[in-house]
């Protein structure tokens with residue numbers, strides 16, 4: 313049985329929860345419950361009338377549900393945050409926390425297929441209800457779509473040759489496991505940079521399987537709708553693609569382009585950034601390797 317300590321060591325715990333500026337009787341949402349590290353800290357700061365709703369699309373996270381009557385765990389994708397909160401009678405909230413990406417638990421269970429350390433079937437779904445998995449991306453995607461996935465989500469300059477190699481290899485047999493995928497691509501995995509490139513390839517496939525960029529955009533837009541004025545948004549991201557979306561939306565109220573300015577060059581934005589970008593210190597990174605790429609941004613709805 314997995315204990316919460318083994319499940320996940322919460323990253324940037326205090327600054328992320330501090331960012332929510334918790335009011336004891338407020339309503340808060342932790343959209344990435346995982347092992348519940350951040351949720352436990354929120355509950356610790358809430359009064360008896362406060363409420364915490366948490367989301368996790370992974371069935372495994374349900375085992376960590378917290379026995380607290382102020383707490384509700386929703387086993388759904390946070391792209392539906394508005395709909396499921398409404399189902400629970402909640403239309404607006406005082407703060408939303410997101411600690412994006414994959415949990416240590418998901419990385420550590422070999423058969424989930426997230427880790428470059430193990431051989432596993434090509435899966436990488438965060439929710440077992442998801443139809444798309446890594447097998448389908450690798451074996452069924454057209455070459456140009458594979459290229460897009462590797463280029464956009466893995467930031468791999470040799471995306472075209474990786475895509476071509478996969479398409480040629482799978483003409484003979486389907487690529488079923490992560491070891492088979494590594495074997496097919498071994499020419500492009502020189503020893504010195506092998507782990508880095510593999511991490512980029514896995515990241516790319518994982519983002520596609522879980523539609524992470526679209527999900528994040530839908531979530532950010534809905535968060536803005538449901539946050540009360542003065543409500544807080546505290547988001548930890550783990551790669552530049554995620555962080556760019558969060559940063560731009562906080563700055564401009566949009567994901568791309570520039571907002572329209574009035575005659576004086578001013579434009580109205582929905583969020584006010586609170587403080588600067590926060591990253592873990594060396595001590596935290598030493599203790600928890602997963603923290604090394606974390607970036608925390610906090611904003612307040614205007």
Ligand SMILES: C[S@@+](CC[C@H](N)C(=O)[O-])C[C@H]1O[C@@H](n2cnc3c(N)ncnc32)[C@H](O)[C@@H]1O
Pocket residue numbers: 319320321322323343344345346347348349350351367368369370373388389390391411412413414415416438527
């Ligand atoms: C980095 S972990 C969060 C760890 C958590 N903060 C803790 O202290 O244990 C991310 C979690 O969010 C979940 N998750 C990621 N994307 C999700 C989504 N779109 N909807 C719901 N849950 C998601 C994952 O299943 C994973 O358990």
